[in-house]
Amino acid sequence: MIYPAADLSLPIALAVAFFLLVGAALALIGAIGFLRLPTFYERLHAPALGTSWGIGGIMLASMIYFSVASSRLVIHEVLIGIFVTVTTPVTFMLLARAALHRDRTARSHGVPRKYPIGPEERPREDDEPQA
Amino acid sequence: MLPYPILAGFLTLMWMLLTSFTLGNLILGALVAVFASWAMASLRPDKPKLKKWYLLPKLFFIVLYDVALSNIAVAWLILRGRKKGRRAGFLTIPLEIKDRTALTLLAIILTSTPGSVWLEYDSYDGSILMHVLDLDEEEQWIATIKNRYEKLLMEIFA
Numbered sequence: 001m002i003y004p005a006a007d008l009s010l011p012i013a014l015a016v017a018f019f020l021l022v023g024a025a026l027a028l029i030g031a032i033g034f035l036r037l038p039t040f041y042e043r044l045h046a047p048a049l050g051t052s053w054g055i056g057g058i059m060l061a062s063m064i065y066f067s068v069a070s071s072r073l074v075i076h077e078v079l080i081g082i083f084v085t086v087t088t089p090v091t092f093m094l095l096a097r098a099a100l101h102r103d104r105t106a107r108s109h110g111v112p113r114k115y116p117i118g119p120e121e122r123p124r125e126d127d128e129p130q131a
Numbered sequence: 132m133l134p135y136p137i138l139a140g141f142l143t144l145m146w147m148l149l150t151s152f153t154l155g156n157l158i159l160g161a162l163v164a165v166f167a168s169w170a171m172a173s174l175r176p177d178k179p180k181l182k183k184w185y186l187l188p189k190l191f192f193i194v195l196y197d198v199a200l201s202n203i204a205v206a207w208l209i210l211r212g213r214k215k216g217r218r219a220g221f222l223t224i225p226l227e228i229k230d231r232t233a234l235t236l237l238a239i240i241l242t243s244t245p246g247s248v249w250l251e252y253d254s255y256d257g258s259i260l261m262h263v264l265d266l267d268e269e270e271q272w273i274a275t276i277k278n279r280y281e282k283l284l285m286e287i288f289a
């Protein structure tokens with residue numbers, strides 16, 4: 001049985017509101033940054049706000065609220081946090097490496113290139129140095 | 132029978148978190164976990180060599196703290212704009228860790244930290260290419276990653 005939100009005690013309500021607002025604010029700032037930052041690589045940083053403490057804050061608020069309101073420990077939100085944290089690097093790296101590949105192929109300035117050729121054709125240690 | 136006892140344990144725990152903590156769900160969850168770890172074993176992943184597993188909580192709290200700080204820094208930067216003379220840029224950092232699980236953990240840490248993105252890992256010379264939002268602290272980024280995370284990860288996965 002879940003009690004209505006109005007019956008929560010003040011400290012609990014304040015804690016829930018605090019974490020919820022922190023999480024929502026970080027997600028909003030991340031979205032603003034996504035719009036405002038000038039280059040692709042800089043824009044990659046903005047959603048990290050939402051996927052780190054953005055989701056963390058909302059998760060904590062949900063855990064506190066439902067644990068108190070249903071008077072039992074509700075912590076399965078942790079799973080959402082874990083799965084988001086573990087899977088975001090996959091997306092980020094996929095996007096980042098696609099951008100790197102595109103920029104290197106286009107010989108854009110400012111993108112670091114270690115070798116003038118692709119990774120498959122790099123010189124090996126045991127090869128003769130090329131003249 | 133159990134090729135990955137820790138994985139099976141966590142799967143059972145996850146099953147019970149998603150359903151309820153009763154004996155029936157414990158048995159059902161354990162059955163699912165055993166079959167899932169057999170499936171995992173047939174994929175033959177690298178077995179991570181955990182040496183000092185008790186340092187994992189320490190790493191967790193360090194990361195939680197650092198992520199909170201950089202959340203504030205990046206949120207400020209987005210709202211107030213960049214300070215004069217500050218710029219974003221690429222950073223190449225040579226790494227000593229070779230263990231795949233440790234590298235995965237480092238990638239997760241760097242990606243979750245706003246202000247730093249892991250772009251690619253070069254297995255040829257063991258270096259990573261990152262992009263940081265505030266290159267002014269270049270030395271600080273390198274010091275943080277080398278001393279704060281890499282040392283701890285090398286101790287955990289020896």
